[in-house]
Amino acid sequence: MNKIPTHVAVIMDGNGRWAKERGLKRSEGHREGAKTLENLILYAKKVGIKVLSVYTFSTDNFKRSQEEVDFLMNLLILYFNEKLEKVCKEEVRVVFSGRKEPLRKDVLDAMQNIMEKTKNNTKCILNVCFNYGGQEEIVDASLKIHEDLVEHKLKKEDLNRETFYHYLYQDLPPIDLLIRTGKEHRLSNFMLYQAFYAELYFVDTYFPDFDDACFDEALRYYESCNRRFGNAED
Numbered sequence: 385m386n387k388i389p390t391h392v393a394v395i396m397d398g399n400g401r402w403a404k405e406r407g408l409k410r411s412e413g414h415r416e417g418a419k420t421l422e423n424l425i426l427y428a429k430k431v432g433i434k435v436l437s438v439y440t441f442s443t444d445n446f447k448r449s450q451e452e453v454d455f456l457m458n459l460l461i462l463y464f465n466e467k468l469e470k471v472c473k474e475e476v477r478v479v480f481s482g483r484k485e486p487l488r489k490d491v492l493d494a495m496q497n498i499m500e501k502t503k504n505n506t507k508c509i510l511n512v513c514f515n516y517g518g519q520e521e522i523v524d525a526s527l528k529i530h531e532d533l534v535e536h537k538l539k540k541e542d543l544n545r546e547t548f549y550h551y552l553y554q555d556l557p558p559i560d561l562l563i564r565t566g567k568e569h570r571l572s573n574f575m576l577y578q579a580f581y582a583e584l585y586f587v588d589t590y591f592p593d594f595d596d597a598c599f600d601e602a603l604r605y606y607e608s609c610n611r612r613f614g615n616a617e618d
């Protein structure tokens with residue numbers, strides 16, 4: 385492929401419907417989605433993507449049943465304690481975006497642990513959005529900016545759309561390609577600031593079935609995009 389996006393973000397939707405269609409519990413869909421995510425990380429690294437952001441749990445997902453919330457929290461711990469270290473080896477650095485409150489201590493510890501273990505890896509960044517909301521991120525950034533202005537750590541004239549990134553949960557490049565699986569065509573409060581010029585790719589496939597061939601299709605779509613960033617055609 386000639387044109388590889390630097391930052392790819394994925395809304396991994398459809399785990400529940402994947403499970404329902406097979407007469408399984410929703411949790412089975414998440415378990416299968418976790419396997420797909422493992423593969424996605426390896427594939428993204430292989431094709432040279434520098435940043436992969438994934439939506440694993442939104443602030444609004446706390447509205448789900450306690451059973452499902454607990455399952456996803458425990459899956460995160462299992463995933464980061466056992467699986468991801470192997471997947472990341474020496475190449476992928478794991479960072480998190482989202483609010484700490486009201487996450488359990490064992491979840492926060494698992495997050496801290498994998499961040500620490502992978503902090504010197506440089507080939508690719510995996511940005512795990514967990515207990516994440518895009519509007520919440522902008523509000524939290526605004527509060528930090530207010531603090532820095534009051535404490536004279538930031539001058540009003542130095543704040544612009546580029547420097548605003550320093551105040552987000554992670555200071556990452558803007559999203560080039562945003563993929564959403566699972567039939568819906570919406571952003572669902574995901575990385576609203578960083579997606580400002582992202583190419584949007586919606587695919588009907590439920591996330592557990594999103595394999596390398598599906599990812600290639602998304603990358604081919606990106607390659608075909610004429611990105612003008614507000615400029616006029618020649």
Ligand code: FPP
Pocket residue numbers: 396397398399400401402414415417418421439440441442445456457459460463566591
């Ligand atoms: C959306 O599908 C998916 C989620 C809310 C969770 C995504 C989680 C994974 C892909 C597994 C990896 C997770 C961790 C914590 C490492 P949905 O449940 O909304 O599906 P539906 O729209 O079909 O109901």
